[in-house]
Amino acid sequence: MSKAITLKEAVKKPDLLASGHRLCAGCAEPIIARLVLKASRGAIIATTATGCLEVATTIFPYSAWRIPWIHTAFENAAATASGIEAAWRAMRRKGRGPLARYETLDIVAFAGDGGTYDIGLQALSGALERGHDFTYVLLDNEAYMNTGIQRSGGTPYCAWTTTSPAGTVIPGKREWKKPIDEIVIAHETPYVATVSPAYPLDLMQKAARAFETEGPAFIHAISPCCRGWRFPSNKTIEVARLAVETCFFPLYECRVEDGRPIYKLSPPSLAIAKRPERKKPVEEYLRIQGRFRHLFRPERREGLIERIQRWVDRRWEMLLEKADL
Amino acid sequence: MKEAKPGWRELPFGAVPYKSSLEYHTGDWGVERPEFDLEKCTRCTLCHFYCPEGAISFDAGHPEVDLRYCKGCGICANECPAGAIRMVRKG
Amino acid sequence: MSRQRLLGLNGDEAAAYAIKQVNPDVVAAYPITPQTIIVERFSEYVADGLVDTEFIAVESEHSAMSCCIGAAAAGARAFTATAANGLALMWEMLYIAASLRLPIVMAVVNRAMSAPINIHNDHSDSMGARDSGWIQIYCENSQEVYDACIEAWRIGEHLDVQLPVMVCLDGFTLSHTMENVLTLSDEAVRDFIGERPYIKVEGHLGEAEFRLDPEKPLTMGPLDLYDFYFEHKMHQVEAMKEALKAVPEIDEEYAEISGREYRLLHPYMMEDAEVALIGLGSTMGTVRYVVDRMRKRGLKVGMVRMRVFRPFPTEELQKLLKDVEVVGVLDKAMSFGAPGGPLYEELRTIFYDVDENPLIVDYIYGLGGRDTPPHLIEEAYEGLLEVKRRGEAVEKLRFLGVRM
Ligand SMILES: Cc1ncc(C[n+]2csc(CCOP(=O)(O)OP(=O)(O)O)c2C)c(N)n1
Ligand code: SF4
Ligand code: SF4
Ligand code: SF4
Numbered sequence: 001m002s003k004a005i006t007l008k009e010a011v012k013k014p015d016l017l018a019s020g021h022r023l024c025a026g027c028a029e030p031i032i033a034r035l036v037l038k039a040s041r042g043a044i045i046a047t048t049a050t051g052c053l054e055v056a057t058t059i060f061p062y063s064a065w066r067i068p069w070i071h072t073a074f075e076n077a078a079a080t081a082s083g084i085e086a087a088w089r090a091m092r093r094k095g096r097g098p099l100a101r102y103e104t105l106d107i108v109a110f111a112g113d114g115g116t117y118d119i120g121l122q123a124l125s126g127a128l129e130r131g132h133d134f135t136y137v138l139l140d141n142e143a144y145m146n147t148g149i150q151r152s153g154g155t156p157y158c159a160w161t162t163t164s165p166a167g168t169v170i171p172g173k174r175e176w177k178k179p180i181d182e183i184v185i186a187h188e189t190p191y192v193a194t195v196s197p198a199y200p201l202d203l204m205q206k207a208a209r210a211f212e213t214e215g216p217a218f219i220h221a222i223s224p225c226c227r228g229w230r231f232p233s234n235k236t237i238e239v240a241r242l243a244v245e246t247c248f249f250p251l252y253e254c255r256v257e258d259g260r261p262i263y264k265l266s267p268p269s270l271a272i273a274k275r276p277e278r279k280k281p282v283e284e285y286l287r288i289q290g291r292f293r294h295l296f297r298p299e300r301r302e303g304l305i306e307r308i309q310r311w312v313d314r315r316w317e318m319l320l321e322k323a324d325l
Numbered sequence: 326m327k328e329a330k331p332g333w334r335e336l337p338f339g340a341v342p343y344k345s346s347l348e349y350h351t352g353d354w355g356v357e358r359p360e361f362d363l364e365k366c367t368r369c370t371l372c373h374f375y376c377p378e379g380a381i382s383f384d385a386g387h388p389e390v391d392l393r394y395c396k397g398c399g400i401c402a403n404e405c406p407a408g409a410i411r412m413v414r415k416g
Numbered sequence: 417m418s419r420q421r422l423l424g425l426n427g428d429e430a431a432a433y434a435i436k437q438v439n440p441d442v443v444a445a446y447p448i449t450p451q452t453i454i455v456e457r458f459s460e461y462v463a464d465g466l467v468d469t470e471f472i473a474v475e476s477e478h479s480a481m482s483c484c485i486g487a488a489a490a491g492a493r494a495f496t497a498t499a500a501n502g503l504a505l506m507w508e509m510l511y512i513a514a515s516l517r518l519p520i521v522m523a524v525v526n527r528a529m530s531a532p533i534n535i536h537n538d539h540s541d542s543m544g545a546r547d548s549g550w551i552q553i554y555c556e557n558s559q560e561v562y563d564a565c566i567e568a569w570r571i572g573e574h575l576d577v578q579l580p581v582m583v584c585l586d587g588f589t590l591s592h593t594m595e596n597v598l599t600l601s602d603e604a605v606r607d608f609i610g611e612r613p614y615i616k617v618e619g620h621l622g623e624a625e626f627r628l629d630p631e632k633p634l635t636m637g638p639l640d641l642y643d644f645y646f647e648h649k650m651h652q653v654e655a656m657k658e659a660l661k662a663v664p665e666i667d668e669e670y671a672e673i674s675g676r677e678y679r680l681l682h683p684y685m686m687e688d689a690e691v692a693l694i695g696l697g698s699t700m701g702t703v704r705y706v707v708d709r710m711r712k713r714g715l716k717v718g719m720v721r722m723r724v725f726r727p728f729p730t731e732e733l734q735k736l737l738k739d740v741e742v743v744g745v746l747d748k749a750m751s752f753g754a755p756g757g758p759l760y761e762e763l764r765t766i767f768y769d770v771d772e773n774p775l776i777v778d779y780i781y782g783l784g785g786r787d788t789p790p791h792l793i794e795e796a797y798e799g800l801l802e803v804k805r806r807g808e809a810v811e812k813l814r815f816l817g818v819r820m
C-alpha cells in the first residue's frame with residue numbers, strides 16, 4: 001500500500017486534466033476527474049465514453065489530457081479498457097514495447113450514467129465478469145447531458161428531463177434510479193465505492209484504493225450538473241454535499257472478502273449513522289434544484305415528496321443493515 | 326486574429342490533437358472572478374480541489390487564481406470555509 | 417523459400433493456425449457460426465500455452481472490436497473474427513477502428529445477414545461494411561485464407577497504410593471444408609511479419625509514437641468538428657491509395673518465402689476473352705472450371721477473380737477488362753433499391769468515362785448459401801454470349817439460381 005493521501009500532498013500534484021477544457025462553468029465532472037487523477041500511482045492510461053467530459057476536453061485541435069487518453073465510443077468504455085489492459089498484460093509477458101516497463105498501470109475508464117446504467121451496462125458487466133484490472137469511474141449526473149438532458153436509468157424519480165418532462169399529468173420521471181452499485185457488487189467486484197466531489201480527500205483516497213485493487217474497481221461519483229439540474233453554477237459542491245447529508249447518495253465502500261461483500265460507511269455517512277438526527281430531509285436536496293421545482297410549485301406535491309423520502313429512508317436502512325450498523 | 330487552419334497534409338496522423346487546451350483561454354466565459362482575503366485564508370487548500378478548472382494553485386504557498394482559465398463559476402467563494410473569497414466583477 | 421508443411425485444414429482452422437503462428441498480443445472474439453472454429457481452435461492454442469496471446473472471451477462482438485481497438489491503441493497486435501450478425505453488431509466500431517488508424521486484423525467468415533436468420537454463405541455482411549475504411553481481401557480457398565491471415569498484418573501495418581484488414585472467407589464452403597494447406601514454419605512467419613511499426617506523430621505534448629504510452633502521452637479519438645473532420649477523412653482516402661501500392665509489394669515479398677503469388681486481381685483466360693465473369697471468393701473456383709469446359713467448346717470466355725475489393729483496383733480493372741465485349745458481375749449480395757449489387761455498381765462506375773468499355777450485366781447469385789453449381793455459371797456465360805450477339809444488354813440486373 002502506498003502512503004495515505006493528504007490534501008497537503010495532493011495540492012502539490014500537478015493536474016493531469018489541464019485547464020482550458022470547455023465543460024460548463026461549475027460542472028462537477030472535471031472536479032471529479034482531477035481528483036481521481038491526483039490519486040494515480042504514476043503510470044496511467046485513460047479512456048472516456050462519449051459524453052460531456054469526453055467532448056469538452058478534446059475539441060480538436062486541443063486536448064486537456066496530460067496522460068495517454070482514448071475515446072472510442074459511447075457504450076464501450078469498459079471494453080476499450082479491457083483491451084488496453086489485455087495489451088499491457090501481453091506486453092509484459094513478452095517484454096515488448098513501452099507498456100512492458102510497468103509493473104502496475106492505472107487503467108481508468110470514465111463514463112457517464114448513460115454510458116453506464118443504460119447503453120454501456122453490457123460491456124461493463126462483461127469486463128467485471130472477466131476481472132480485468134482497471135478502475136471504472138461512473139460520472140453520474142443523472143441524465144444524458146451531452147445530448148441535452150434526456151432521462152437515463154440513473155435519473156431519479158420525479159426529476160424533470162427533456163424526455164421525462166414535468167407535464168400536467170406526469171410529474172417528471174416515473175421510474176426510480178436503477179441500483180447500479182448493487183448490480184456491480186453482485187458481480188463480486190473486488191472494490192466498489194461511492195464518492196461525492198464535496199469530500200475531496202475521501203474521493204482521492206477511494207480512487208487510490210481503486211487503483212491499488214487487483215481486478216476491477218468501480219467508483220460511483222455523484223456529479224451535479226448545474227445546467228441539467230437547474231441550479232446556479234456556484235452551488236455544485238453544495239448540492240453534492242446535500243446528496244450525502246440527506247442520504248440520497250450515501251458514501252460507502254464495499255470490498256469482497258472471502259466471496260462476501262463487506263460494506264463500510266465512509267466518514268460523512270457514518271457520522272449520520274451514528275447520530276441519525278443529523279440526517280437532513282431529502283426536501284433540502286430537492287428544493288435547490290430546478291429539475292424538482294414542480295414538486296414545490298405551483299403547489300406542493302406532498303405525496304411525491306413523501307414517496308421520495310420513503311425511498312431514501314428504505315435504501316438508507318438497507319445500507320445500514322448491509323454495513324452491520 | 327484568425328490563424329489559417331492547416332491543410333490535411335499538415336495535420337498529424339490519426340487525428341491526434343496538436344495543441345494543449347492551455348492554449349485555449351476560457352477566462353472570458355464568466356463576468357466574475359474570485360478575490361482572496363489572504364488574512365482570513367487558512368490555507369486549507371479546498372478551493373484548489375473544488376475548482377473545476379484547476380485554476381487555483383498554491384505554488385506561492387497561498388491561493389492564486391489563473392484568470393486565463395477561471396470561468397467565474399463561484400464555487401470557490403461558495404465553499405471557502407473561512408469566507409475568504411469574494412466574487413467581484415472581472416476587468 | 418523456406419520448408420513448408422502440408423496440413424489438412426478447413427478455412428477456419430487455416431485462419432486459426434496462421435494466427436497462432438503470428439502470435440498476436442490480444443485476441444478478443446465472440447462465437448458465431450460459421451466462424452466458431454476459429455475461436456475454438458485459438459482457445460485451445462491458448463489453453464495449451466502455444467501462444468502468448470491474451471485471449472478475451474468477450475460478451476459481444478461490439479466489445480470484441482472495442483477490445484481490439486483498445487489493445488491496438490495500446491500498441492498491441494490485435495485479432496478478431498466474426499460473421500454476419502456479429503459483424504453488424506460491430507458496425508459502429510468498424511468505422512472507429514479504421515478512422516483511428518489501427519491495423520487490426522479480422523477474419524470475416526461470410527454469412528448471410530438476417531432476417532430470416534440464415535447461417536449460410538453470401539457476402540451481404542462484409543459488403544455492408546465496404547465503406548467503413550477497412551481493407552478487404554476475399555479468399556478463394558483455405559490456402560489463401562492461411563496466407564492472407566499472415567500477409568494482412570504487413571499490409572495493415574505498412575507505414576503508409578495503417579489501416580485494419582478484413583480477411584473474408586466464405587462460410588462453410590471454405591470455413592468448414594478440409595483442404596490441403598501448405599504452411600510456413602513458425603520462424604518464417606515470425607520473420608515475415610516482424611515487429612509492428614509505429615508512426616511518429618507530433619501531439620499536443622510533443623513527439624510520440626502512435627500508441628498509448630504513459631511516458632509520451634497522446635490523445636486519440638478527439639471531438640472533431642466541421643473545421644477538421646473532412647481533412648482527417650482525406651488521410652484515410654490517401655491511406656487507401658497507398659494500400660493499393662503496398663499490397664502488391666507485400667505480395668511479392670510473401671511470394672519469395674512461400675512460392676505463392678497473389679495479386680490484386682487474378683485473371684484467367686483473359687488474353688482473348690470476349691466475355692468474362694468477375695467476382696469474389698470461393699465461387700470463382702467453380703467459374704474457372706466452367707471456363708475450361710467452355711473453352712473446350714471453343715468459346716472465348718474468361719474470368720477475373722477479385723482478391724482485393726478495398727482498396728478498389730480501378731486502373732488494373734480498366735486495363736484488364738477494356739477489350740472484353742461483355743462483362744458479367746457475380747454479386748453475392750444485393751443492394752436493395754439500387755441498380756444492382758455492390759461490385760456491379762463500382763465496375764460500371766469505373767467504365768463510365770472509358771471510351772472502350774464493355775457491356776456490363778449483374779448476376780446476383782448465391783444469397784443465403786444457395787448452391788451455385790457449374791451449370792448455373794454456364795447459364796451466366798450463355799447469357800453474356802447472348803448479350804454479345806445482340807450487341808446490347810436489355811436486362812441488366814439478373815438473378816442466378818432463384819426460382820421464378
Ligand atoms: C451509440 C450511440 N448512441 C447515442 C449517442 C449519442 N450520445 C452521445 S453522448 C450521449 C449521452 C451521454 O450521457 P451520459 O453517459 O450520461 O454522459 P454525460 O454527457 O451526461 O456526462 C448520447 C445519448 C452516441 N454517441 N452513440
Ligand atoms: S451539461 Fe452538465 S455535465 Fe455537461 S458540461 Fe455542463 S454542467 Fe457539466
Ligand atoms: S478555501 Fe478559503 S481558506 Fe481554504 S485555502 Fe481557499 S481561500 Fe483559503
Ligand atoms: S470562480 Fe470557479 S473557475 Fe474561478 S477560480 Fe473559483 S472555482 Fe475556479
Ligand SMILES: [Mg+2]
Nearest residue numbers: 112113143145
Ligand atoms: Mg449523464
